[in-house]
Amino acid sequence: MPVYSMTGYASAQHSTAHSAPEGEARNQPVTQLGLEVRSVNSRFLDLTFRLPEDLRQFEPALRELLGSKLKRGKVEVRASVETSSTSSIPEATPKLLQKLNAAQDNIRAWLPSASPLSVADVIRLAAAEQGTSRDWSADVMPLAEKVLKELLSARQREGARLATMLLGHIAQLRSLAEQAGPLVPKLVEQQRTRFMERWKEAMALTEGSTLPETAQDRALTEATAFAIRIDVAEEITRLNSHLDELERLIKKGGEIGKRLDFLIQELHREANTMGSKSAALELTHISVDMKVLVEQMREQVQNIE
Structure with missing residues (x-):
């Protein structure tokens, strides 16, 4: 069997394009899932996770996967979800705009002094909606297995x-x-x-x-x-x-x-x-x-x- 160090680093990314009407394919947004794992020496196995809210549900599965292959070390797992497009601005769909307009009218009916939504607010909410609408169930664990394999290779070297x-x-x-x-x-x-x-x-x-x-x-x-x-x-x-x-x-x-x-x-x-x-x-x-x-x-x- 090889000798493994507790020091290592590995990362990987997975990109997925959102569906869009045929005429808007050029501005089709792309969401990138990034995962990186850092490991240093420790007396025991110490796992730490830094996951966005969209990926919190995968922490138990990630913990079980890492625990099955790593025995010692202080391991930090970081994940990120980023959405981009050719215009770098997320699209606010008519359905979202209708929801925001109705919500704004309802709020201002009770709070007349409330500030109206700005363009920046709409863009931010559109980006958040695109991020939460993505189901990562089929992507997170295969990507984690790939990163873990690279980490083990780094620790073995x-x-x-x-x-x-x-x-x-x-x-x-x-x-x-x-x-x-x-x-x-x-x-x-x-x-x-x-x-x-x-x-x-x-x-x-x-x-x-x-x-x-x-x-x-x-x-x-x-x-x-x-x-x-x-x-x-x-x-x-x-x-x-x-x-x-x-x-x-x-x-x-x-x-x-x-x-x-x-x-x-x-x-x-x-x-x-x-x-x-x-x-x-x-x-x-x-x-x-x-x-x-x-x-x-x-x-x-x-x-x-």
């Missing part, structure tokens, strides 16, 4: 880019872990030699050049305790195990965002522990480089569904 980036970071972390492994035995041996030299110097100042067996044992004990304190073998083993699981999940795909986020936290913990146990500048640099990579991975994993 972004998810593939994120997966490639994460796999590259995993390879870099493995390389750093391989560099850290041989440093620990070398540090332990250096520290053991240093302990023995210091004890020999101390004993030489007090009792000559002879090093008692107890002093030597104590020096070895101190060296062993130091080796235990700086040993990062367990951290490297766990880190490689987490990297194996990360790589397996990324190649598997699907809904892996939350599991990846947990593993990233574990990676950060192991890198921190390695830094706290560091007894050499080289190991400190490796730990810092690891934490930088892990932090970069954390930011990108937040966008994976």
